[in-house]
Amino acid sequence: MRRKKILVAPLNWGLGHAARCIPLIKALEEEGFEPVLASDGNALLLLEKEFPHLSSFELPSYNVEYSTSGSSLKWKMMWDSPKILKAIKAEKKLTKKLVEEYNLSGIISDNRFGVRYKHLKNVFITHQLNVLSGSTTYFSSKIHQKYIKKFDECWIPDAPGNKNLSGILGHLAKKEESIKYMGPLSRFKKQDVPLKYKYLILLSGPEPQRSILEKLLLEKFKDTSEKILMIRGLLSGQCKPAAPKNIHVENYKFGQELEEIINSSEVIISRSGYTSVMDFAKLEKKAFFIPTPGQFEQEYLAERLANLGIAPFCRQDKFELSHLEELKKHKGLKDIGGSSHLRELFALF
Incomplete structure (x- = not known):
C-alpha cells in the first residue's frame, strides 16, 4: 500500500518554525506517512540535516529582515509587504507543481500562506491567532485570521486551557471548530545529566x-x-x-x-x-x-x-x-504536559 506523502513547509524566519516541525515530521513517519519537506534558507538546511533521507525542495524566500532600530520594525515589515505577497504567489504556484509531480495527499504549512492546494486537505500551523503589532493589533490579527480561514484546519502548538504557554497569542475569546490544539511541540527530551x-x-x-x-x-x-x-x-x-x-x-x-x-x-x-x-x-x-x-x-x-x-x-x-x-x-519554566494527539489530527489526511 502506497504511503501517503504529506508536504511539510515551515517559514524561514529564524529557526523556530523549522525546529518545531521536527517532532511533527517524526510523528508523521511513525504513523506511516512519508513527509516531503519544503522551505528556504537556514530553515531548509536545518530540516535537511535532521532528515537527510527525506525529499526536500526550496521555496521562494520571504526575505524577512529586521531593521537595526526596533521602533521601526513594524513599518519596515509593512514596507516589505509587496515582496512578501509576491513570494506567497510564487510559492502557491510551486506548491501546485509539487502536488502534481509527487502525488501529495496533504499539506501542513507552518506560517507559509501560499503553501496550500484546493483539492487537498490543508493545515496551517501557528501560535498566533492574534498578531500583536501595537496600535495596529486589531487589523494585523484580522488579516492573519482571514488567511488562516483559507486552510481546512489550523493547528496550535499549545494547550487549550488556562494552563498554556502562548497566552492571548494562541487563544481567541470564541474558538472556531477548525482550530485544533496540538499541545506544545518540542524536539527535545529532559535528561538528568551533570551541569557543564x-x-x-x-x-x-x-x-x-x-x-x-x-x-x-x-x-x-x-x-x-x-x-x-x-x-x-x-x-x-x-x-x-x-x-x-x-x-x-x-x-x-x-x-x-x-x-x-x-x-x-x-x-x-x-x-x-x-x-x-x-x-x-x-x-x-x-x-x-x-x-x-x-x-x-x-x-x-x-x-x-x-x-x-x-x-x-x-x-x-x-x-x-x-x-x-x-x-x-523566578521559578523557571515547567513542562505543562498534555498529549499532542497527533495521531488523531493526522486522520484529516
Whole structure:
C-alpha cells in the first residue's frame, strides 16, 4: 500500500518554525506517512540535516529582515509587504507543481500562506491567532485570521486551557471548530545529566538583530569567569568571532548533541521566541530572555513569563550582567504536559 506523502513547509524566519516541525515530521513517519519537506534558507538546511533521507525542495524566500532600530520594525515589515505577497504567489504556484509531480495527499504549512492546494486537505500551523503589532493589533490579527480561514484546519502548538504557554497569542475569546490544539511541540527530551555550563547563549532570528545581540553579549561577558557556551544559530561555515577563553563559541549544534547541551546548562540566555519557550518548558530550564527589539510577540511572551514569576527578561539595549540576579526570584519554566494527539489530527489526511 502506497504511503501517503504529506508536504511539510515551515517559514524561514529564524529557526523556530523549522525546529518545531521536527517532532511533527517524526510523528508523521511513525504513523506511516512519508513527509516531503519544503522551505528556504537556514530553515531548509536545518530540516535537511535532521532528515537527510527525506525529499526536500526550496521555496521562494520571504526575505524577512529586521531593521537595526526596533521602533521601526513594524513599518519596515509593512514596507516589505509587496515582496512578501509576491513570494506567497510564487510559492502557491510551486506548491501546485509539487502536488502534481509527487502525488501529495496533504499539506501542513507552518506560517507559509501560499503553501496550500484546493483539492487537498490543508493545515496551517501557528501560535498566533492574534498578531500583536501595537496600535495596529486589531487589523494585523484580522488579516492573519482571514488567511488562516483559507486552510481546512489550523493547528496550535499549545494547550487549550488556562494552563498554556502562548497566552492571548494562541487563544481567541470564541474558538472556531477548525482550530485544533496540538499541545506544545518540542524536539527535545529532559535528561538528568551533570551541569557543564553556567550559561548557554542561544542566538537566533533574522539579521541584523542576531549579530547585534551576539556582539553585545560577548562584550558584557568578556570579564567574567563563568563557563559559557555561545551557539550562534548559523548553519553555514562563517568564521567565529574572537571570544574570551571562558566563552566557547559554536556556529550551530543540532539533534541529540544540542539536546544534551541544553540539558547540561544551568541557565539559557536567548530570544523569547515561542519555539524556545516550548523547548525550555519541556526541558524545565531556567531562562533569561532578551526579546528582539520591536517584535511585539516576543516582548509579550517575555513580559507574560516575568509577570507569572517564571523567567526574567530585559530590553536588549538595557542588558547588564546585574539583571541575571533576577533569576533567583523566578521559578523557571515547567513542562505543562498534555498529549499532542497527533495521531488523531493526522486522520484529516
